[in-house]
Amino acid sequence: MIADFHYLKPSSLKEALEMLSEHKEDCKVICGGQSLLILLRQGLIVTGHLLDIKRLDELSYVNFDEAEGLKIGATTTHRAIEKSGLINDKFRVLADMESKLATIQTRNWGTIGGNLAHADPAGDPAPVLISMGASVKVGSASGTRVISLDEFYTDLFETAMEEGELLLEIQVPKPPPRTGTVYEKFNLLASDQGIVAVAASVTLNGDSTCKRARIALGNSGPTVLRPKEAEELVVGQKLSDDLLEEVGQKASDGSDPVSDIHASEEYRRHLIKVLTKRMVKRAWEQAAT
Numbered sequence: 001m002i003a004d005f006h007y008l009k010p011s012s013l014k015e016a017l018e019m020l021s022e023h024k025e026d027c028k029v030i031c032g033g034q035s036l037l038i039l040l041r042q043g044l045i046v047t048g049h050l051l052d053i054k055r056l057d058e059l060s061y062v063n064f065d066e067a068e069g070l071k072i073g074a075t076t077t078h079r080a081i082e083k084s085g086l087i088n089d090k091f092r093v094l095a096d097m098e099s100k101l102a103t104i105q106t107r108n109w110g111t112i113g114g115n116l117a118h119a120d121p122a123g124d125p126a127p128v129l130i131s132m133g134a135s136v137k138v139g140s141a142s143g144t145r146v147i148s149l150d151e152f153y154t155d156l157f158e159t160a161m162e163e164g165e166l167l168l169e170i171q172v173p174k175p176p177p178r179t180g181t182v183y184e185k186f187n188l189l190a191s192d193q194g195i196v197a198v199a200a201s202v203t204l205n206g207d208s209t210c211k212r213a214r215i216a217l218g219n220s221g222p223t224v225l226r227p228k229e230a231e232e233l234v235v236g237q238k239l240s241d242d243l244l245e246e247v248g249q250k251a252s253d254g255s256d257p258v259s260d261i262h263a264s265e266e267y268r269r270h271l272i273k274v275l276t277k278r279m280v281k282r283a284w285e286q287a288a289t
């Protein structure tokens with residue numbers, strides 16, 4: 001049973017930030033409730049105030065600008081991102097990732113902001129967005145700040161957001177020319193989180209050597225991890241089977257997976273290696289076309 005709380009329903013972002021500021025020591029934000037309600041029902045979270053931002057339409061949008069890139073409001077649902085013509089046209093990897101996140105029912109309620117703020121290392125959007133160099137804008141009653149998503153996750157289910165802050169927007173830079181970005185999760189059940197997941201983004205030079213590589217590992221440690229040694233191996237190189245083998249091994253060595261009822265640490269390390277090889281190859285081939 002959920003413990004009693006005061007339900008707060010702001011009608012504007014300004015009001016939401018004021019309410020959050022007033023009650024920040026004992027207030028939890030709820031948006032789609034797809035993750036939070038489970039924790040409330042289990043009694044793992046007890047709060048005096050529940051601030052419902054689901055209907056803050058000011059934070060529900062998908063915009064694109066050549067200079068500033070893609071901006072997605074925090075209360076935009078997974079389903080809206082999956083179905084956005086703009087995202088399908090310019091950021092296909094995001095639409096593909098969303099189409100495999102949970103079920104349509106969950107995607108209709110769950111939001112991108114809620115997913116990122118929940119900070120589950122097995123969440124699908126974070127690895128893809130980190131591989132694309134995304135940032136998040138957070139704000140409180142006293143102002144806003146932008147945090148690289150790379151630095152947003154501080155520990156398991158922990159973020160760099162402070163009390164009184166809301167996640168407002170996700171910002172994704174326009175990818176440079178000759179860039180390929182791909183993502184795959186390995187899951188036992190369709191419509192579920194991955195046992196592990198890997199995103200890779202590769203940018204090529206004119207001579208088909210690698211200019212830039214970003215790899216992000218999901219459910220491979222307490223937070224989404226970037227195996228920097230694996231990334232560095234790729235830069236300046238041409239694609240080869242030997243290179244992929246080395247990159248996969250480095251990513252696996254740089255991960256920190258757990259053993260649980262779904263898979264052993266050893267099996268996860270094996271999957272990280274296989275998926276990293278596959279994703280770097282696929283991103284490279286996409287960049288070359």
Ligand SMILES: Cc1cc2nc3c(=O)[nH]c(=O)nc-3n(C[C@H](O)[C@H](O)[C@H](O)COP(=O)(O)OP(=O)(O)OC[C@H]3O[C@@H](n4cnc5c(N)ncnc54)[C@H](O)[C@@H]3O)c2cc1C
Nearest residue numbers: 031032033034035036102110111114117123124167192193
């Ligand atoms: C059956 C099922 C299957 C699922 N499968 C997947 C899957 O395959 N992949 C995957 O990635 N996820 C999966 N999920 C998780 C879920 O879809 C996401 O975590 C969901 O998107 C969370 O968004 P929400 O709006 O529902 O957040 P809520 O549940 O409302 O909130 C989640 C957390 O974020 C905080 N929060 C919410 N919005 C904000 C904000 N704007 N600013 C600050 N804090 C905020 C809340 O306080 C809470 O701590 C699944 C969930 C279910 C129930």
